[in-house]
Amino acid sequence: MVLMKYTVTKEPMAMLEIELARDEQITAEAGSMVYMKGDIEIKTRTQKGGFFKKLSISALGQETFFVNDYIAHGDTCILGLTGPQLGDIWRMVANPGTGFMIQSGSYICSTPDIQLDTEWQGFKKGLFGTGLFMIKVSGVGDVFLNAYGGVVQKELLAGEKIIIDNYHLVAFSENMSYKVTKFGGLKTTILGGEGLVTEITGPGTAYFQTKNLRQLALALSRYIPKSSSSSVSFGS
Numbered sequence: 286m287v288l289m290k291y292t293v294t295k296e297p298m299a300m301l302e303i304e305l306a307r308d309e310q311i312t313a314e315a316g317s318m319v320y321m322k323g324d325i326e327i328k329t330r331t332q333k334g335g336f337f338k339k340l341s342i343s344a345l346g347q348e349t350f351f352v353n354d355y356i357a358h359g360d361t362c363i364l365g366l367t368g369p370q371l372g373d374i375w376r377m378v379a380n381p382g383t384g385f386m387i388q389s390g391s392y393i394c395s396t397p398d399i400q401l402d403t404e405w406q407g408f409k410k411g412l413f414g415t416g417l418f419m420i421k422v423s424g425v426g427d428v429f430l431n432a433y434g435g436v437v438q439k440e441l442l443a444g445e446k447i448i449i450d451n452y453h454l455v456a457f458s459e460n461m462s463y464k465v466t467k468f469g470g471l472k473t474t475i476l477g478g479e480g481l482v483t484e485i486t487g488p489g490t491a492y493f494q495t496k497n498l499r500q501l502a503l504a505l506s507r508y509i510p511k512s513s514s515s516s517v518s519f520g521s
Contacts, residue, residue, distance in 0.1 A: 289396060289427050291376065299374040301366045301393060301429055304495030305357035313366055315351045323362030328354040332342035354397075368393045368431025372494060375436060377428045377456065384423040384459040387430060391455055396426030421459060428454065441487025451481045452497045458489030 289311070289449055290304040300319055303311055315329070349364045355364050368374060369390065377385055379399060392401070421518070422428050430436075432455050439447060450468070457463065463485045485491050 289376075291429075293374050296374075297366065297372055297435070299372065299431070302367065302373050303364045303394075304490055305355070305362040307357055307360050307366060310311045310354055310356045310395050310397050311364060312397060312399075313353050313355060313364075314368075315353055316390055317393050318353070318355075319365035319367050321355065321362070321364045323357065324357045324359035325364065326355065326358055328483050329356065366393055366429070370431050370433040370498065372432045372434045372496065373429050373436045374429060376453035377422075377430060378426075379422055379428060380425055382460075384421065385428070385456050386419040386459055386463075387422055387428070387456040388454055389418045389420055389432045391432060392420065393429045393431050395422075396427045399424045399426045399428055423459070432492075432494035433501075435500045436495050437495065439491045439493075441485070441489055441491060443463065443488045445487040445493055446484055447487075448484050449480050449491065449493050450497070451483055452499045453493045453495075454483050454491075456492040457485050457496050458491075461491070462486045 289309075292302045294300050294302060295374075304312065321435060331351055374393065395401075400423050402423070436455060439446060439511065447470075451465070463483055465481055465483050468480060468482045
């Protein structure tokens with residue numbers, strides 16, 4: 286397997302630059318392109334797989350129904366991509382039996398032989414809330430992810446456990462067992478500001494982000510006018 290040549294620039298406002306040789310291809314989330322240089326063909330299509338698999342990735346995983354394939358028809362083509370979150374961008378390498386589970390919204394792009402599928406976690410959707418579904422990454426190749434803030438990697442030995450807040454969880458090895466639980470009791474949830482967490486058991490690698498997008502949204506909500514008659518003007 287030939288790994289993609291890439292550079293991550295401008296951290297923490299990270300952007301991914303991928304160098305494509307002739308006939309090389311990358312598949313990216315719709316809306317992730319910043320720029321491209323050289324003779325690159327763009328093909329827009331739906332996610333691979335049957336209708337219900339595509340629908341589950343789009344609806345549950347919150348990734349877009351469409352993706353773009355970027356195919357280089359010249360040498361030394363460059364593609365600039367980014368994710369929606371302000372934070373790290375990094376590469377994960379998948380091989381048969383060493384895939385990953387990734388948090389919805391973290392996916393930026395992948396090489397052609399990577400497959401994405403939604404992993405239903407065994408609970409009703411209402412228990413999770415927005416953005417708490419995982420996407421299974423399998424196949425052979427590179428996957429590039431985006432975190433909110435910095436990404437921290439923890440290696441777990443067999444039987445070791447780690448508990449991660451669901452809004453900080455980014456990814457973990459597919460062979461690891463996991464379960465989603467409530468953090469403490471009702472008093473802890475209300476007064477402590479914690480909610481659902483995921484308990485992950487090794488062996489394998491777990492990844493989490495240093496910042497919490499939900500907490501940012503709550504902080505910003507204090508400055509949003511509550512009255513329907515209030516408005517903010519940005520000029521005519």
